[in-house]
Amino acid sequence: MAIEFFDDSNGIADVPGFRTGAAACNLRGNADTARLDVAVIFSEKPCTAAGAFTTNDVKAAPVYVSQAHLRGAAAGTPMRGIVATSGNANACTGEQGMKDAAAMCALAAEACGVSPEQFFVCSTGRIGVNLPMEKMARGIAEAAKNLSRDPAESLRAADAILTSDTRRKTCTAKFSVGGKTVTVAGMAKGAGMIEPGMATMFGLIATDAEIAQPLLQKCLWNAVGQSFNCVTVDGDMSTNDTVLVLADGESGVRVSEDDAGTLALFKEALNAVTFALARKIVGDGEKISRVVTLRVFGARSAADANRIARSIGNSLLVKASWCGGDPNWGRLLCAAGYAKCGIDQTKIDLFYDDVPVFLKGELQAQNEAAWRRVVREKEFEIRMHLNLGVHDYRLISTDLTEAYVDFNKGE
Known part of the structure; x- marks a missing residue:
């Protein structure tokens, strides 16, 4: 049984149980005040989670915070969402940057009625500038208010994480087991500073598979090794690179090492999504022609x-x-x-x-x-x-x- 793949899909909205919201709060501080720059992904059910992050020695504050929350997820904390912003990397911003990244999780969690440690945080943009937290608070609140299963809102969220990208990046893969359908969908950003592992890029992925955290992490590492870590645009490794997967189990299909067939299908679907997103990043590389x-x-x-x-x-x-x-x-x-x-x-x-x-x-x-x-x-x-x-x-x-x-x- 093969997977079905959908390029330029609705992204996260394709996965049952997930809602997305976007907002514009002018984090860049420029004349384009309508440009979307805050996205929130929220699961209606507790999720297992996996992640992969930049190997740059100079990491941004949101990477450290998300790594800490992933350790919590590995220890059993159920995850619920991701808050992602563009226009400011919150990198090389000292102790204040760490406080601001943690505050972003707290703001998103409060708006969604969950705990801060159940949220991941991602930021991208200019390095060395502290976040305008008053704007951020308004933006996160608005994005959370806009949370919806509407595909149009999902695409707005995919747009909100872009920086020098020229187009949004989404895709979806599906497969069926015993009459039940499993969906894996994602959205990404990235165009410059692309040299793994990994590159200035986000890969934010959701699935309704039921899968234990250690196995999900193993599957993600395998997928990243064949996708996001196999692309280069300019040889520069970013401070903020992040790939995250949330799995809410909504499909009722259990993925485990005891069922080699279902596991193989899940790996194929996840690999298809990560490779397609990575390929889109390269194809949208800053000012490339080939x-x-x-x-x-x-x-x-x-x-x-x-x-x-x-x-x-x-x-x-x-x-x-x-x-x-x-x-x-x-x-x-x-x-x-x-x-x-x-x-x-x-x-x-x-x-x-x-x-x-x-x-x-x-x-x-x-x-x-x-x-x-x-x-x-x-x-x-x-x-x-x-x-x-x-x-x-x-x-x-x-x-x-x-x-x-x-x-x-x-x-």
């Missing part, structure tokens, strides 16, 4: 495959050549070499899509016209076969444009 999937095969270890793919995908020279529609295969081989994984150029096979470029140390010059056509496309795949082992890795990257530099040369 998306490139890098596949490294035949490495001696998974770590080698990962390191080589990232060496290529984060190379400024490689990314600049993609911007120009220039295949410049030599830069790829050079980047693979300075990953220092002991590769042998006489064993390497390199393909642009299905076009052979370099086989066992020999350039396939007769195919040049074909591979040049490939790299002029907006999306293409590069496959590098090292022929040294059995491990592989997939990384989704982008080009580097003049517009990206112009966009990011000042705040």
